[in-house]
Amino acid sequence: MTEDRKLAPWVKPVLELGPALLFFAIFLLLRNRTVMLGGTEYQGFVIATMVFVPAQVVATAILWKLTGKLSAMQVMTLVLVVLFGGLTAWLNDPRFLEMKPTILYLFFAAILGASLALRRNWLQMVLSDTIPMQPEGWRILTLRLVILFLCMAALNEIVRHTMSQTAWVYFKTFGLVIIMMGFFLGNAKLFERYALTKDGDGSES
Template identity: 50%
Template structure:
């Protein structure tokens, strides 16, 4: 198995969040300028999706080439983006792509919940073992993430079904990112209490 290589935090952030920012910019560039192709009119959302999908594929390919590794969450996200983004482009229907966050969060919640039932620490695989914690900490974090992912799935459904494309794009680009960052920031006491390094220091 190839050894994972480290890259700079700035480069990793650019590869992780760059495609999403490209989608955001493309949407607002094309929002009021639909394009006629093969007898159909493609609006800003579908055009932005058509830009986003290959950019994300290129970004993940670059990340894999540079590090020799992709996390399970990244692979699952990539597959769903290609499938549902492709459906939105093929059928000229934004709804497929808008459903993608709902499905991926439900998938993660289901897998983590199944892991809890089996008493398997699958969260360590999903998070790529980035946080050194005791088993009890992983169990608590997993339970919280299951609830949080279900909340995100419901929030995405409510927003895409009841609000405009512009509202959803802002929610997808900034809202979900802020919520995810806020969730993990709120877990600081958990990481401090169950962190392996802290546990060793106490001993």
């Protein structure tokens, strides 16, 4: 097995968040304008999507080149960005990209739910090097993530159907990230309670 390639601490966040922030900046610049390309008029949202999709592809390729691997979530995110972002640009319809978070979160809720039903620690297989925990801790975290992803999918649908496009862009760019960060910070006690010691045993007596 090859060792993970070390990166400067800022590289991964820039590559993962950069395309979304670029989309956000272009959207704010063009949200009240239309742009004519090839005889077709496009909203600022669609133009921002046309930049976002290749930026996401390039950023993911660079991350893979630098680290030698991609997580399942990074791969699935890229696939959905290309699919739904491509449909948004091709059909000139913002709704497809707005649906992407819903599909992504439902997909991961289904995968993690299946792992619980099959009594498999798939989440542990992916994250055990980052968060060493006992199997029971992984089971609890998986269940909580299933609930979180279902709630985030529902919340995305509520926001995109009841609020303005600008509100959705703010929600997608910052709101969902803050929710995920808050979730993992809120589970600090779980990580501590079920942490593994250096000899591989649980920290509880």
